[in-house]
Amino acid sequence: MKYQNKFEEDFIWISAWILGNKLVKDKICDEEIEQKIFDGYGSLKNNKITEAFGSWLKSVHGNNF
Secondary structure, three states: OOOOOHHHHHHHHHHHHHHHHHHOOOOOOHHHHHHHHHHHHHHHHOOOHHHHHHHHHHHHHHHHO
């Protein structure tokens, strides 16, 4: 499939991500895991060590942690 612009291609993935979150509430998707890991590095950079480890634990255990 040929997309006219980058936004059309991104729309499909964002829609799938949102739908997946609504259908499966207990699981965390790859994009969310990646974001939590990067959030942890950002917190660590700002010397917020407890917050960094919290983000990393959520990336492993999901939002149930």
